[in-house]
Amino acid sequence: MPHVLSGDARIYWRADGDTTLPTLVLGNSLGTDFSLWDPVLPRLMRHFRVVRYDMRGHGASDAPAGHYTMTQLTDDLAAVADAAGLDKFHYCGVSLGGMVGMSYAARAGNRLDKLALCNTATGFDRTVWDARIDAVERGGMAQIADAVMARFYTPDFVARNGLEYQRVRNTLLSLTPHGYIGCCAAIRDMSIADAPPRISAATLVIAGEHDLSTPPERGQAIAAQVSGAQLTTLACAHIPMTELPCLWSDTVLGFLDAVPAYDEAQRYSVGLARRKQVLGAEYVERRLEAITPFNKRFQTLITQLAWGQVWTSSRFDDLTRRVAVLSMTTALGRWEEFELHVAAALRAGVEPEVIEETLVQASIYCGVPAANTGFALAGKIIAAHQTIPANRSSK
Numbered sequence: 403m404p405h406v407l408s409g410d411a412r413i414y415w416r417a418d419g420d421t422t423l424p425t426l427v428l429g430n431s432l433g434t435d436f437s438l439w440d441p442v443l444p445r446l447m448r449h450f451r452v453v454r455y456d457m458r459g460h461g462a463s464d465a466p467a468g469h470y471t472m473t474q475l476t477d478d479l480a481a482v483a484d485a486a487g488l489d490k491f492h493y494c495g496v497s498l499g500g501m502v503g504m505s506y507a508a509r510a511g512n513r514l515d516k517l518a519l520c521n522t523a524t525g526f527d528r529t530v531w532d533a534r535i536d537a538v539e540r541g542g543m544a545q546i547a548d549a550v551m552a553r554f555y556t557p558d559f560v561a562r563n564g565l566e567y568q569r570v571r572n573t574l575l576s577l578t579p580h581g582y583i584g585c586c587a588a589i590r591d592m593s594i595a596d597a598p599p600r601i602s603a604a605t606l607v608i609a610g611e612h613d614l615s616t617p618p619e620r621g622q623a624i625a626a627q628v629s630g631a632q633l634t635t636l637a638c639a640h641i642p643m644t645e646l647p648c649l650w651s652d653t654v655l656g657f658l659d660a661v662p663a664y665d666e667a668q669r670y671s672v673g674l675a676r677r678k679q680v681l682g683a684e685y686v687e688r689r690l691e692a693i694t695p696f697n698k699r700f701q702t703l704i705t706q707l708a709w710g711q712v713w714t715s716s717r718f719d720d721l722t723r724r725v726a727v728l729s730m731t732t733a734l735g736r737w738e739e740f741e742l743h744v745a746a747a748l749r750a751g752v753e754p755e756v757i758e759e760t761l762v763q764a765s766i767y768c769g770v771p772a773a774n775t776g777f778a779l780a781g782k783i784i785a786a787h788q789t790i791p792a793n794r795s796s797k
Contacts, residue, residue: 404416404485405462405463406481406482406484406485407481408458408474408477408478408480408481408482409474409477409478410464410466411458411463411464411465411466411474411478412463412464413455413456413458413463413464413478413481413482414436414455414456414461414462414463415436415453415454415455415456415482415485415486416436416453416454416455417451417452417453417486418443418447418451418452418453418454419446419447419450419451419452420447420451421451422451423449423450423451424449424450424451424491424492424515425450425451425452425453425486425488425490425491425492426446426449426450426451426452426453426491426492426493426494426658427452427453427454427455427479427482427483427486427488427491427492427493427494428452428453428454428455428493428494428495428499429455429457429479429493429494429495429496429498429499429500429502429503430454430455430456430457430460430461430495430496430498430499431496431497431498431499431521431640431641432457432460432497432498432582432585432586432589433460433550433554433573433574433577433582434460434570434573434574434641435456435457435460435461435462435573435577436454436455436456436461437461437569437573438496438570438573438641438643438644439452439454439643440569441566441643441644441647442643442647442650442651444719445647445651445655445716445717445719446651446655448716449655449658449660449661449716450492450658450660453482453486453488453491455478455479455482457475457478457498457499457502457585458470458474458475458478458581458584458585459577459578459580459581459582459583459584459585460577460581460582460585461573463478465578465580465581465584466584467580467584468584469583469584469587469588469591470584470585470587470588471587471588471591471592472501472502472505472588472589472591472592472593472594473505474588475498475501475502475505475585475588476502476505476506476509478502479493479502479503479506480506480509483513488513489513490513490514490515491513491514491515492514492515492516492517492518492658493506493507493514493516493517493518494517494518494519494520494654495518495519495520495522496520496521496522496641496642496643497520497521497522497615497616497640497641498522498585498588498589499520499522500519500520500521500522501522501523501524501589501592501594503517503518503519503522504519504522504524504594504597504598504601504624505592505594505597507597507600507601507602507603507605508594508596508597508598508600508601512603514603515603515604516603516604516605516606516657516658517601517603517604517605517606518605518606518608518654518657518658519605519606519607519608519621519624520608520642520643520650521608521609521610521613521615521616521621521640521641521642522616522620522621522624523616523620523621523624524592524594524595524597524598524620524623524624525592525594525595526589526590528590528591530590531586531587531589531590532590534546534586535583535586535587535590538579538582538583538586539579539583542579543574543575543576543577543579543582544575547571547574547575550574551567551570551571551574553614553615553639553640554570554615554639554640554641555567555638555639555640555641555644555645556612556638556639556645559639559645566644567644570641570644598624598627598628599627599628599629601628601629601631602629604630605625605628605630605631605632606631606632606633606634606653606654606657607621607622607624607625607628607631607632607633607634608621608634608635608636608642608650608653608654609621609622609633609634609635609636610635610636610637610638610639610640610642611635611636611637611638612637612638612639613638613639613640614639614640615639615640616640618635621633621635632657634653636649636650636653638650648717651716651717652717655716660716661714661715661716664710666706669706669710669711670702670705670706670710672710672714673705673706673707673708673709673710673711673713673714674686674705674709674710676709676710676713676714677705677708677709677713680709680713680720680746680750681742681746682746682749685742685746689701720750721752721756724743724746724747724750724752725756725760727739727743728740728743728744728747728757728760728761728776729760729763729764729767729768731743732760732761732764732768732772732773732776733764733767733768733772735772735775737775737779740776740779740780741779741780741783744757744779744780744783744784745783745787748783748784748787749787754780754784757780757784758777761773761776761777761780764776
């Protein structure tokens, strides 16, 4: 695993995505680790090389004995930037990660381009953290787990007890108590109230409407002190990237200008590239050769709209969008489009079992006759592509 030595601790970090893209560094909250970002990672990677790391005392980073300081945590971020070879980067931190982000952004010589601060604050009542530290010292992480999760998320999200909730809770329970305590002390003792006015990077502040840990007025106060800062309030509690992953991603990506505005000519060019990526360059080139004066305007429209707008949106990953197209064409009986997208999906490495599952579900919502036709057509295409090993052929 990649670690970088920062003072007395090895800090775990990893980079994911295309190295030619701009870099976005993510800093986790107290009580989580770098896996906190998993629900939004595939989408972020469409636009950025994403660097994640574990705060000291968390995840795969070292948890030295004793209390930590905000200076140490900020040094850790700087060490990760060095290890990743970053000359310039965007940074997004939530809660403790946001505090580290403010501290780093206020340093002379920082390498920030843009800064996103989520559900964070510049100071707290010390007695709150003394009580938290005492509770963990007496009973370990289990002593505080329910109370922390109730502050992380809205009651409805907690009541659903979904997989993302369970994963975050399991991470909290797995932390080394003294590492968690070390970061609690860093928050308790930090002195970053003067940081916001010294931030020169373009800044977005995200607050949670139902955040009990860092109420919206905390975010409002930070935004008011950072020159030109944008402020957005989401209908969530303290950890928005798991509670509202789509809306949170929309907000952050919009701020980072990850989705540029295109004119018609640019939209066609972007759409054509995406069309070739999804359907295959050879197929698309054949279609372009078949364009006539009669259908040229229509084909241009399709490329700009379907491929230059819909398929370039990163809200859905490609597999989800392919399943949606297969479902819609099955429901409408648009079998020529269905066959086209089955073949394209197989060429892209989509497993036949995914197509099978899509059609099984379509049999309930679109009708057995539609699914029957879909199975017949898809089966022929799958056989032609020789994608079914012998042990699957009897299905």
